[in-house]
Amino acid sequence: MASFHSDCLVMGTGIAGLSFALKAARFGQVHIIAKNLACDTNTNLAQGGIAAAMGEDDRLELHVEDTLKSGCGLCHEDAVRIVVDEGPRMIEELEEMGVSFTMRQDRPDRPEMGREGGHSRRRIVHAKDMTGQAVQKVLAEKALEHPSIRVYEFCLALDLITEPGKDGAMRAVGAWGLDRVTGEVNAFFAKTVVLATGGSGKVYLYTTNPDGATGDGLAMGWRAGAEAANMEFVQFHPTCLFHPKRTNFLISEAVRGEGGKLVSREGLSIMRNHPDGDLACRDVVALAIDAEMKRTGAPCVFLDITSKDPEFIRNRFPKIYDTCLSLGLDITREPIPVVPAAHYQCGGLLVDTWSRTSLPGLYAVGEVACTGLHGANRLASNSLLEALVMADRAARAAREEIAGVPEHAGPESAHWPAATLGRAPSEAVLITHSWEEIRRFMWNYVGLVRSDHRLRMAQARLRLVKAEIEEFFRNFEVDADLVEVRNIAAVADLIIRSAMERRESRGLHYSLDWPDRDDEHFRKDTVLVNPLPSVLLSQAERS
Numbered sequence: 088m089a090s091f092h093s094d095c096l097v098m099g100t101g102i103a104g105l106s107f108a109l110k111a112a113r114f115g116q117v118h119i120i121a122k123n124l125a126c127d128t129n130t131n132l133a134q135g136g137i138a139a140a141m142g143e144d145d146r147l148e149l150h151v152e153d154t155l156k157s158g159c160g161l162c163h164e165d166a167v168r169i170v171v172d173e174g175p176r177m178i179e180e181l182e183e184m185g186v187s188f189t190m191r192q193d194r195p196d197r198p199e200m201g202r203e204g205g206h207s208r209r210r211i212v213h214a215k216d217m218t219g220q221a222v223q224k225v226l227a228e229k230a231l232e233h234p235s236i237r238v239y240e241f242c243l244a245l246d247l248i249t250e251p252g253k254d255g256a257m258r259a260v261g262a263w264g265l266d267r268v269t270g271e272v273n274a275f276f277a278k279t280v281v282l283a284t285g286g287s288g289k290v291y292l293y294t295t296n297p298d299g300a301t302g303d304g305l306a307m308g309w310r311a312g313a314e315a316a317n318m319e320f321v322q323f324h325p326t327c328l329f330h331p332k333r334t335n336f337l338i339s340e341a342v343r344g345e346g347g348k349l350v351s352r353e354g355l356s357i358m359r360n361h362p363d364g365d366l367a368c369r370d371v372v373a374l375a376i377d378a379e380m381k382r383t384g385a386p387c388v389f390l391d392i393t394s395k396d397p398e399f400i401r402n403r404f405p406k407i408y409d410t411c412l413s414l415g416l417d418i419t420r421e422p423i424p425v426v427p428a429a430h431y432q433c434g435g436l437l438v439d440t441w442s443r444t445s446l447p448g449l450y451a452v453g454e455v456a457c458t459g460l461h462g463a464n465r466l467a468s469n470s471l472l473e474a475l476v477m478a479d480r481a482a483r484a485a486r487e488e489i490a491g492v493p494e495h496a497g498p499e500s501a502h503w504p505a506a507t508l509g510r511a512p513s514e515a516v517l518i519t520h521s522w523e524e525i526r527r528f529m530w531n532y533v534g535l536v537r538s539d540h541r542l543r544m545a546q547a548r549l550r551l552v553k554a555e556i557e558e559f560f561r562n563f564e565v566d567a568d569l570v571e572v573r574n575i576a577a578v579a580d581l582i583i584r585s586a587m588e589r590r591e592s593r594g595l596h597y598s599l600d601w602p603d604r605d606d607e608h609f610r611k612d613t614v615l616v617n618p619l620p621s622v623l624l625s626q627a628e629r630s
């Protein structure tokens with residue numbers, strides 16, 4: 088086993104990880120580990136865009152107000168103001184780096200502003216319906232060619248390495264990474280460690296997320312002792328394509344922003360009774376669709392944009408148009424069958440306004456983190472924005488921090504404690520079963536509509552599956568499936584426990600037993616603290 092040393096170790100190559108890395112590379116050596124190819128990220132799939140108050144009729148204050156309203160009383164106003172205020176500068180930086188956003192036809196020097204639910208103005212800077220891809224490509228190219236950045240692709244982070252710091256408190260000093268090509272586990276030591284691993288949509292049976300969204304960073308941070316917050320707030324996107332051949336394809340909210348209407352099988356407007364209609368916030372729209380499907384027994388509802396000019400649709404939504412056409416659906420002529428699906432984790436590792444977790448030396452940026460920006464329901468297109476702003480702030484904080492941290496005195500080679508027990512599993516299929524079981528009961532019992540009884544059933548099932556997974560983990564050789572299912576189980580546990588603590592309904596957490604919002608008792612974050620951080624698996628054993 089080899090060990091590698093750097094100033095900053097980054098896990099994840101989406102917008103958060105790469106933009107942090109490019110900034111940190113101005114003052115130090117950066118190592119990035121990516122479990123697949125560097126471009127295989129959730130960012131790459133993001134369609135809608137980046138919210139920034141840059142339109143002529145817009146103001147920062149309006150963006151702040153919309154974000155606070157969407158967050159249903161739980162946003163941290165300091166975080167909201169920081170992220171919103173720094174947004175326009177982040178867009179300019181991306182443009183300077185070479186990202187091509189869609190520009191206005193009448194003012195080709197200014198980005199065209201898209202509209203999405205919950206925004207009182209047109210505010211979404213976008214690259215047609217492929218914004219994430221446009222950003223990912225530029226950032227990845229720059230990172231891969233940067234002399235101070237080394238990217239280790241196909242390297243799956245297993246657990247953080249923690250050690251007592253100068254003051255005796257535990258500190259993150261690196262991570263164990265499984266080389267998925269050679270099967271070796273290597274140690275990556277660094278003065279600061281940054282989790283930018285994205286979200287955990289794969290906890291649920293139906294999701295818009297790619298296969299890699301297995302909550303790895305959140306689970307690792309939690310196991311190592313960092314606090315987690317607001318994990319009950321899982322955002323279900325109202326409009327995931329309903330098609331047997333493409334179960335995770337998103338139909339961007341921008342389709343509704345440009346006039347798409349949600350309708351029942353009979354063509355009746357689903358959002359007809361809401362003052363904001365089809366552009367209400369996501370929590371409201373997703374619940375309305377769920378209620379309609381339960382009432383009628385229909386497997387989906389429909390998103391109809393056929394009233395718009397076909398040329399406009401093809402030009403504004405080329406990715407959605409082409410993908411649907413390849414499945415035999417012409418969206419300029421037919422309504423799109425859609426269902427809600429798990430989309431975004433609003434909670435995560437609790438961080439301050441400099442992206443620092445409660446574990447010294449450990450930062451979390453992007454979906455893995457809970458900054459307080461999203462509160463109980465994220466406003467559309469605030470996530471790429473948050474990742475950019477918080478990565479920038481993390482880089483500034485890390486620059487100061489590493490000046491006072493000595494080079495890790497770790498050995499040239501290190502030994503991963505858990506690996507000593509490894510032997511090949513005789514029935515790997517059991518891992519697949521555990522994975523399917525968790526995703527199904529999370530969908531059935533901890534989805535859009537919850538109840539105390541359902542949460543208890545989910546917890547009882549999870550307890551059994553978790554015990555099996557831990558046994559596998561301790562007795563058999565690690566591989567990506569086992570590591571990911573272990574992480575999924577850890578995240579599911581945090582979601583269930585947080586949902587049980589919140590005995591009210593607010594934003595994305597809706598309980599049949601506690602249908603009202605209760606500001607007196609629950610206008611606060613749900614913070615979970617790990618009483619027993621797993622020191623055994625996180626301490627580097629010197630060989």
Ligand code: SIN
Nearest residue numbers: 134135339340467468
């Ligand atoms: C979308 O395009 O609807 C997704 C944007 C987001 O999740 O913010």
